[in-house]
Amino acid sequence: MKKLFLFVLLATAIFSCKKSNENWQQAASNPEFLRRTQSQLTESIIHDIFAPPVSSRIYMYSALAAYEALAAGNSNYQSMVGQLKGFKKVAKPEAGKEYCYPVAAVHAYLTIGKSLTFAQEVYVDFEKKLEQDYKATGIPSDVYERSIAFGDSIAASIMNYSKGDNYKQTRGFRYTVTQKKGTWVPTPPAYIDAAEPYWSKIRPTTLDTSSQFMPPKPYEYDMAKGSKYYDMVMDVYNTINNLTEEQRNIANFWDCNPFKMNITGHAMFATKKVSPGGHWMAIVTQTSRQLKADIYQTSEAYLLTSMAVFDGFISCWDEKYRSVKVRPETVINEVVDKNWQPVLQTPPFPEYPSGHSVISGAASVALSSVLGDNIAFADSSEMQYGLPVRNFKSYKDAAEEASISRLYGGIHFRPALDLGLEQGRKVGNWVITKVKTRKK
CATH class of the missing domain: 1.10.606.20 (Vanadium-containing Chloroperoxidase; domain 2)
Structure with missing residues (x-):
């Protein structure tokens, strides 16, 4: 009878741990984390008054970073490497390690957005709240930190890719107005x-x-x-x-x-x-x-x-x-x-x-x-x-x-x-x- 009780107790504990693990995975994968981050980036772009074409560049590289982080952990999606002009490589996760790819994706999106905008102070409170909400999901600390590090690696790859788009070379040039009618x-x-x-x-x-x-x-x-x-x-x-x-x-x-x-x-x-x-x-x-x-x-x-x-x-x-x-x-x-x-x-x-x-x-x-x-x-x-x-x-x-x-x-x-x-x-x-x- 005692052995049966211990078996039931152990089975319940294993089931509870498995259910808890599934819960944090599901909670940390909530798309609202990404939507919130996109909205925050928009507020930053508005604050900095970027011209519409420049804003489109910021959105594109940020979105690319998030997508690449997610594609690394989902076999149904494929990387944009080799599909976009000049995009030749992107960081990969370490084999055999556990990641929360949605966390990496949101972090990569935010990191690119911060890198391409000016007013860093507008992100401070947002980042604190984002981290608090992620940790409230129950995500293990080692998985969280490893996922953040992977997001940083993805962002570094995307920033390196962005350097070849001729943006820097086109800064400071002005258009000379002509007097031609029309x-x-x-x-x-x-x-x-x-x-x-x-x-x-x-x-x-x-x-x-x-x-x-x-x-x-x-x-x-x-x-x-x-x-x-x-x-x-x-x-x-x-x-x-x-x-x-x-x-x-x-x-x-x-x-x-x-x-x-x-x-x-x-x-x-x-x-x-x-x-x-x-x-x-x-x-x-x-x-x-x-x-x-x-x-x-x-x-x-x-x-x-x-x-x-x-x-x-x-x-x-x-x-x-x-x-x-x-x-x-x-x-x-x-x-x-x-x-x-x-x-x-x-x-x-x-x-x-x-x-x-x-x-x-x-x-x-x-x-x-x-x-x-x-x-x-x-x-x-x-x-x-x-x-x-x-x-x-x-x-x-x-x-x-x-x-x-x-x-x-x-x-x-x-x-x-x-x-x-x-x-x-x-x-x-x-x-x-x-x-x-x-x-x-």
């Missing part, structure tokens, strides 16, 4: 220099060249009544003059201007908001949560979306600084109505094509490939700026609204939207064709 000039109210004029020189993740998906040549400047260019200008002018409340709401919702300059009398101050890429990363966060995606699928969605946005900006900026087209505000003020103003503040770079249209088209395709087509969702990412939730039938639906919002904002001509959206979809389809995340 070409871009700085716009009110701050007349800021052209942003990232050499972004097309940045190494893409998948594109053969930055001009691979070059859009059709834009209309030549011609303000003669009845010309296609004139009709295009008047389309913007009349749209803004007859804007509905719903159209204004759409424009403001998709504004995504990281640095809006406000001028009141002699005082000037900036309003900081999420970038276009940051808005789409927030959509990944919201819809992966809605669909109850696990940390692997969530990371996959962050990766492919950020890659599509990153390559989309390179493709878009290639044409922007080739055609160097003037903004609606400049033409309308010079020729049509000197007192006319757009609804949104005009961003500091050439008009054609629309960056938001390109990256939204690219992101919607990439995201659909992971989480599915026709996913209806409520987008609350702009609530922090006092804007209401907007509902969409699909990622494609959201991308189309993001694109037309630039017409309602008065900052783009319609061809830049329609052709930009088409260009972005080509980029997105290229990305999901060129790289394979799943082994089966």
Whole structure:
């Protein structure tokens, strides 16, 4: 009888330990850890006021680091080594050792994000809380420390990869404004220099060249009544003059201007908001949560979306600084109505094509490939700026609204939207064709 009691006691203890082990593994693999970290990175990017293309670079390398850490521990996913341009090697875990790969992934994401942003103080409290929450899962201390070290190794590999993308070499160069009619000039109210004029020189993740998906040549400047260019200008002018409340709401919702300059009398101050890429990363966060995606699928969605946005900006900026087209505000003020103003503040770079249209088209395709087509969702990412939730039938639906919002904002001509959206979809389809995340 005594032996039977000891046997039952031992069996219960073993079962309890096994159950406890399963509990911490499940708790530490909660995708909310990754989603929280992504949101924190966005707050840091907003704080530091990075230009939209630069923000896309930060998101992409961070997402790549998280994905690589997770792929190392899941046989269903494969590394991006050999699939991305110039990506030749990544750190590997030590054989025979126990890791919590989700912990490594979140740490790698955060480490890259910190390395590529400036204000380190914004991470202090977040990191403390993150560590507390991980340890509260019951993860063994040796597994936790080993996983953090592996995350550091992955981050070091990704930072080494990033050094070859020509980013450092393109810093400090400025665009020289020409006096040719119809070409871009700085716009009110701050007349800021052209942003990232050499972004097309940045190494893409998948594109053969930055001009691979070059859009059709834009209309030549011609303000003669009845010309296609004139009709295009008047389309913007009349749209803004007859804007509905719903159209204004759409424009403001998709504004995504990281640095809006406000001028009141002699005082000037900036309003900081999420970038276009940051808005789409927030959509990944919201819809992966809605669909109850696990940390692997969530990371996959962050990766492919950020890659599509990153390559989309390179493709878009290639044409922007080739055609160097003037903004609606400049033409309308010079020729049509000197007192006319757009609804949104005009961003500091050439008009054609629309960056938001390109990256939204690219992101919607990439995201659909992971989480599915026709996913209806409520987008609350702009609530922090006092804007209401907007509902969409699909990622494609959201991308189309993001694109037309630039017409309602008065900052783009319609061809830049329609052709930009088409260009972005080509980029997105290229990305999901060129790289394979799943082994089966």
